[in-house]
Amino acid sequence: MATTTGARDADIARAAAAIADPSRARVLTALLEGRALPASVLATEAGVSASTVSGHLAKLLEAGVVRVERHGRHRYYRLTGPAVGEALEALARIAPPLPVTSLRQSSHAHALRRARTCYDHVAGALGVALLAALLERGVLEGGDGRFHPEAAEGDRLSAPGNDTTYRLTEPGRAALAAFGVDADGLVAGRRPLIRYCVDWTEQRHHLAGALGAALTDRLFALDWIRRGGRRRVVHLTDAGRTGLERTFGVVLDN
Structure with missing residues (x-):
């Protein structure tokens, strides 16, 4: 794997030391929802x-x-940005799973695999199905939405991938506008329009970047997805299941 100048110059040990504590890791995991939380909740x-x-x-x-x-008088804490969330997702891919000791833990793990937030965009089975559908419908082009480690020398584990370039098509731009997502406005922002993460539960790509966040915001606004009672869990509503299939061809198993 190629080593970039930025990686050589970065104080990786300092960042790793901050995370390398079970309690701090749980704090950071709670913040992966993308919302600011008070110290009492953390x-x-x-x-x-x-x-x-x-x-x-x-x-x-x-x-x-x-x-x-x-x-x-109140203080709320959140991750400093998407890069931190992407790094945590990367670590989740290589970390051993926590032991499941109860039915509640098992149910939570299953819910996370189905649909969750990865900082500010959807991940899990829903996230990878959405990206696959956007490619199938021609909204995006480039790549197949799958992780190919043998050909992904620049693809750090679940951090923003570098081996595949996804692009927004002109028909896709129009389709997103009809859906209520202004891609042109997103391009004018400082954040990259299209990024992806290698999903740690599905081993496939899900959409990140400004477009991934905007689509997720739109899904929440339409009540097609809702936050679950447990951290990071997202539930697909009946309206969302129907709407995503009709709009983008997203089909999820029951």
Whole structure:
């Protein structure tokens, strides 16, 4: 695998040290939803006291992987950006699974595989099915939505992939506009329009970047997907199942 100048110059050990604690890892996993959360919620997610989570958050802030937002007297924490979420998804692909010791844990794991948020875009079976449908319908072109490790020398594990270039087609631009997503407006932003992650549960690509986030926002706005009761879980509604099939040809197994 080729090593970029940026990778050689980056203090990888410092970032890794910030993550290499079970409690801090649970804090970061909770923040993968993309929403800002107060320390009290993060303490519950991590299974530690409020004073203990404050120390963990200080280390994560120092490492630059989370940031704090102040609303009046209240402080909320979120990941510093999509790159952190993508890096965590990458680690999830190579990390051993946590032991499942209850039916509740098993149900949560199954729900995450079906549909979840990967920072600000959909992932899991729903995410990869959406990208596959966009390619099949000609909204996007380039690549087949599958992970080919033997040919992906520049493809870091689940971080934004480099071995495949996906492009928005002109018919796709029109189709997205009809769906309520302004691709031209997204291009004008600072974030790359189209990126992808190698999904850690499906071993296939799901759509990321500004377009992945905008499509996810639109799905929430239409009530085609809803946040589940457990962290990161997303539920596809009946209207969403019908709408995604009619609009983009997305078909998911029951």
